[in-house]
Amino acid sequence: MRTDRLTLLLLILPGAGFIFLFLAAAIAMTVLQSVGLYSLVGESKLTFEHWFSLADRTFVDSFLFSLKVGVGSAFGTLVFSYPLALFLRRRRYGTQLIGSIIKIPLFVPALVAAFLILNVLAFHGILNSTLLGLGIIDRPLRMLNDKFGWNVLIIQIWKNLPFQLLILAATLESIQTDIEDAARNLGASPWRVIRHIILPLSAPGILIAVVLVFILTFGDYAITKVAGPVYPSSLSVLMYTEAFTLQQWGSAACIGVVITFASLLFVAIYARAARAVAEIGQ
Amino acid sequence: MTDMALAIPPPHIRRRIGLKGFLVGLSVALLLVWTAVPLFMAVMWSLVNPDDPWSPPAVLPPSFSLAQWEYVFTFSEIGKAIVTSFVLAPVVTILSFILSLPTAYAIGRLSFRGKEALRLLILLPIVLPAMVIAMFLSRTFYAFGLAQTFLGLVLGHTLLSMPYMLRILATAFEAIPQDVIDAARNLGAGRLELVRHILVPMVLPGLMAGSVFTFITSLEEFNLTFVIGTPTFQTIPTVLFDYLGYHFVRTNAAVVSIVLMVPSIALLLIAERYLKTEYLSSAFGKL
Amino acid sequence: MTTRRVFLSAIMGLAGLLGAYQPASAADDLLKMPWDKVVEAAKAEGQATFYAWWGEEFWRTAAKDFEAKYGIKVDVVTGDRTATIGKVVSEAPSAEGSIDALLIGGVELKSLLDAKALYGPLVGVIPGSDKLDPALSKEQEGYATNGYLVPVYRNQTGFVYDPEKVPAPPQTWAEFTAWLDANPAQFAFNDPSKGGSGQAFVQAAIVNILGDQDKYASDTEMKEEKVADWGKVWEWFNANEDKFTITASNNDSIDRVNQGEVLMAAAWDDDTAVSLSKGTLFKRAKLYVPALGMPGGGDSLGIPANAKHKAAAMLFIAYLIEPEVQKKLNATIGSYLARVDVSGENALIPEDQRQKNGRPWLPGAYKGYFIQQFVSEVLQK
Numbered sequence: 001m002r003t004d005r006l007t008l009l010l011l012i013l014p015g016a017g018f019i020f021l022f023l024a025a026a027i028a029m030t031v032l033q034s035v036g037l038y039s040l041v042g043e044s045k046l047t048f049e050h051w052f053s054l055a056d057r058t059f060v061d062s063f064l065f066s067l068k069v070g071v072g073s074a075f076g077t078l079v080f081s082y083p084l085a086l087f088l089r090r091r092r093y094g095t096q097l098i099g100s101i102i103k104i105p106l107f108v109p110a111l112v113a114a115f116l117i118l119n120v121l122a123f124h125g126i127l128n129s130t131l132l133g134l135g136i137i138d139r140p141l142r143m144l145n146d147k148f149g150w151n152v153l154i155i156q157i158w159k160n161l162p163f164q165l166l167i168l169a170a171t172l173e174s175i176q177t178d179i180e181d182a183a184r185n186l187g188a189s190p191w192r193v194i195r196h197i198i199l200p201l202s203a204p205g206i207l208i209a210v211v212l213v214f215i216l217t218f219g220d221y222a223i224t225k226v227a228g229p230v231y232p233s234s235l236s237v238l239m240y241t242e243a244f245t246l247q248q249w250g251s252a253a254c255i256g257v258v259i260t261f262a263s264l265l266f267v268a269i270y271a272r273a274a275r276a277v278a279e280i281g282q
Numbered sequence: 283m284t285d286m287a288l289a290i291p292p293p294h295i296r297r298r299i300g301l302k303g304f305l306v307g308l309s310v311a312l313l314l315v316w317t318a319v320p321l322f323m324a325v326m327w328s329l330v331n332p333d334d335p336w337s338p339p340a341v342l343p344p345s346f347s348l349a350q351w352e353y354v355f356t357f358s359e360i361g362k363a364i365v366t367s368f369v370l371a372p373v374v375t376i377l378s379f380i381l382s383l384p385t386a387y388a389i390g391r392l393s394f395r396g397k398e399a400l401r402l403l404i405l406l407p408i409v410l411p412a413m414v415i416a417m418f419l420s421r422t423f424y425a426f427g428l429a430q431t432f433l434g435l436v437l438g439h440t441l442l443s444m445p446y447m448l449r450i451l452a453t454a455f456e457a458i459p460q461d462v463i464d465a466a467r468n469l470g471a472g473r474l475e476l477v478r479h480i481l482v483p484m485v486l487p488g489l490m491a492g493s494v495f496t497f498i499t500s501l502e503e504f505n506l507t508f509v510i511g512t513p514t515f516q517t518i519p520t521v522l523f524d525y526l527g528y529h530f531v532r533t534n535a536a537v538v539s540i541v542l543m544v545p546s547i548a549l550l551l552i553a554e555r556y557l558k559t560e561y562l563s564s565a566f567g568k569l
Numbered sequence: 570m571t572t573r574r575v576f577l578s579a580i581m582g583l584a585g586l587l588g589a590y591q592p593a594s595a596a597d598d599l600l601k602m603p604w605d606k607v608v609e610a611a612k613a614e615g616q617a618t619f620y621a622w623w624g625e626e627f628w629r630t631a632a633k634d635f636e637a638k639y640g641i642k643v644d645v646v647t648g649d650r651t652a653t654i655g656k657v658v659s660e661a662p663s664a665e666g667s668i669d670a671l672l673i674g675g676v677e678l679k680s681l682l683d684a685k686a687l688y689g690p691l692v693g694v695i696p697g698s699d700k701l702d703p704a705l706s707k708e709q710e711g712y713a714t715n716g717y718l719v720p721v722y723r724n725q726t727g728f729v730y731d732p733e734k735v736p737a738p739p740q741t742w743a744e745f746t747a748w749l750d751a752n753p754a755q756f757a758f759n760d761p762s763k764g765g766s767g768q769a770f771v772q773a774a775i776v777n778i779l780g781d782q783d784k785y786a787s788d789t790e791m792k793e794e795k796v797a798d799w800g801k802v803w804e805w806f807n808a809n810e811d812k813f814t815i816t817a818s819n820n821d822s823i824d825r826v827n828q829g830e831v832l833m834a835a836a837w838d839d840d841t842a843v844s845l846s847k848g849t850l851f852k853r854a855k856l857y858v859p860a861l862g863m864p865g866g867g868d869s870l871g872i873p874a875n876a877k878h879k880a881a882a883m884l885f886i887a888y889l890i891e892p893e894v895q896k897k898l899n900a901t902i903g904s905y906l907a908r909v910d911v912s913g914e915n916a917l918i919p920e921d922q923r924q925k926n927g928r929p930w931l932p933g934a935y936k937g938y939f940i941q942q943f944v945s946e947v948l949q950k
Binding site: 058061123124140142144226230244245 | 651680824829830945
């Protein structure tokens with residue numbers, strides 16, 4: 001169906017125009033303030049001093065921490081979500097129930113998820129009590145605000161598992177079952193079918209699932225703030241502290257630019273992967 | 283996955299139903315532990331009796347009381363926050379719907395150049411880091427007098443939650459087979475009838491799913507509300523953040539968590555039949 | 570039509586003039602007016618908005634009682650402290666702000682004083698304000714408050730502990746370090762950038778390791794030569810890294826004691842009292858100020874210079890420092906009264922211990938510096 005350009009523009013404008021306007025305003029403000037322009041306090045002039053101020057330990061440590069959380073959550077979730085998606089692929093007794101239960105954390109807000117998991121991991125929380133009761137450990141483990149960030153990783157995995165599962169389920173669903181059936185009829189073991197047929201065909205879907213969880217966790221503020229280690233903080237937390245506690249909006253903007261462009265880079269990777277999935281589907 | 287017809291298991295699966303059944307049972311049990319135990323602990327913390335503290339070695343609170351609930355509802359901001367949250371979310375959902383409808387129609391039914399890029403653009407608000415958007419949008423909002431106002435919150439929330447409405451509606455429009463429309467046309471259906479009898483019923487499930495996601499996203503939104511709205515406006519998540527952060531009080535946090543979580547999960551359960559896998563994955567993933 | 574429009578705009582212009590003129594003159598007068606006139610003006614205003622970042626139970630109860638007494642409705646808002654102070658500062662340039670009175674404390678109060686965003690001076694004008702803790706009335710966080718801040722409560726840091734497992738808690742610095750050696754990882758304090766009780770412990774370490782707290786007193790700017798030897802303190806922290814548990818907030822430290830993760834932690838008296846009353850800390854827990862000295866201070870009330878209901882705000886502040894209300898504050902949230910002529914019953918720390926072992930805070934400039942140094946020299950190592 002062909003529509004004339006004006007009608008098309010009028011149709012697209014309300015939704016896309018709204019998003020474009022506000023995102024452009026936010027990103028432009030970030031970029032401009034990172035080079036000293038449009039600063040609401042103090043004088044505005046073009047300067048790169050804020051960028052030079054990033055070259056310190058705190059920024060590097062926060063960057064590495066955010067990277068670790070992003071990569072760790074993305075792959076950590078995959079370890080659980082992929083087998084589950086394979087398992088749920090064929091409809092059996094109980095899969096519907098599992099499908100419903102597993103969706104629940106998707107609707108649990110990030111802050112609540114953080115709180116829920118913190119209770120489980122507390123010094124005398126249910127996990128330590130169980131491990132003690134089973135005789136696996138002699139003393140409770142100290143898991144709160146740990147230096148590595150295990151806390152944050154566990155919360156992110158809990159929160160993002162259903163989300164990755166949905167994407168993987170959709171990908172696996174698009175793989176035609178006849179190839180698989182043929183292989184099986186030729187006597188291939190289930191493991192070989194997974195390894196040589198399903199895994200390669202679902203690779204772009206896996207990439208999407210991994211990249212999306214990475215993007216969503218890399219820029220996290222709330223969970224790291226509540227459950228993260230005492231030091232370092234995530235990039236978003238560092239950015240907030242710079243801006244609101246230290247009133248250094250310039251350096252905050254630089255951190256904002258770094259997070260935004262890192263995310264955009266991954267969005268680009270994601271877009272390519274998504275196109276590949278679409279092609280497989282056809 | 284949920285849409286697949288219930289198939290009779292082929293013989294080789296039927297043979298091992300005992301083992302499979304056991305595995306299914308085990309995974310259901312594990313999943314229940316995985317999702318339900320954290321929820322259960324929050325309920326326990328919200329019922330701690332102030333006169334009978336819960337401290338180790340007690341695995342559960344020694345006695346229960348509703349005093350923590352009473353405290354939170356008498357003294358905290360939660361009352362006002364519930365009102366703000368539940369006025370904001372429907373307004374945002376309706377605004378998102380109005381803005382999304384034409385654009386989703388264009389993406390779902392029309393072919394034009396740059397559609398891929400457009401789809402990517404409308405995904406950005408949910409994949410770009412919310413704190414960055416919140417903080418630097420707030421700078422613009424302060425300049426236009428929108429910060430610390432209800433209108434500012436509506437606009438900000440709409441930005442962050444509309445993508446779900448847009449993408450799911452677009453998927454719903456896309457899913458209408460062209461032959462159904464053609465057939466209706468051939469049978470002499472007018473524009474209005476086409477809309478009323480074909481488009482509306484076929485898009486309605488998508489609209490429901492989109493609304494649920496938009497509503498819940500607004501309900502859960504923290505970063506932007508915290509930067510643009512507080513302290514003038516508090517929503518349930520900002521109250522929760524207060525009790526989790528600087529002013530950490532586990533029992534209060536437990537109560538507020540439940541207040542925040544229950545409507546979302548209830549909505550999920552009520553709307554489950556609309557939440558088809560294709561909508562969910564189109565909301566987050568597929569291009 | 571035109572005449573009507575002219576008439577209307579004339580009225581509106583007049584109203585605008587009056588509106589712009591009247592509050593200014595009335596506001597000036599409030600500080601000089603006899604108090605009963607202020608009360609009258611407050612009743613005429615009929616309402617006020619009060620912001621605080623904690624202690625919701627007390628403020629809301631007090632607001633209700635205040636309304637019953639004067640018929641003035643006080644809307645209590647509890648929200649993030651940084652956000653509230655940021656709001657007052659960002660509203661300061663406009664003629665009318667939306668906050669009438671607020672609780673003020675912490676190092677952020679400097680930005681309020683710098684922006685000249687407060688109305689006053691109030692100390693000496695508000696009845697009863699001459700009975701408040703004299704030191705706290707002059708200076709807070711090392712900054713001269715010039716009477717713009719009215720102290721509302723005092724608070725004190727100390728160590729909270731489990732008396733069953735720590736029958737004789739350490740008093741002197743030597744005893745404390747020996748205790749640490751004997752009980753590794755059993756002492757908790759929070760990251761000093763996330764709450765005052767952690768700052769209190771870091772300050773206690775600085776003062777005990779290097780001695781001479783007085784040399785920092787009343788410096789509004791940090792003097793480099795006075796912090797030259799602080800490296801020794803950071804060395805001590807790094808050498809004993811494994812003997813501490815560093816937590817995420819004031820209350821998190823108390824929670825770790827309740828969970829049995831640590832035996833002792835640095836904590837505020839009021840936070841401890843609230844935890845005890847909320848059932849989030851076991852009842853046998855005790856709090857004391859060790860002889861090695863721990864800082865204490867207090868928080869204050871203030872009125873933004875552009876508040877709409879200044880008289881009502883003044884009356885509410887006057888109410889909050891009345892002896893009976895002060896006692897109620899102490900009973901509800903455990904903070905100690907700002908008034909020195911009455912005493913409260915909910916004192917986790919006996920008054921003589923508070924006097925003997927309590928110390929003032931280092932001036933804000935030094936406090937800000939050690940918070941930042943702790944991050945770069947201890948946490949980053």
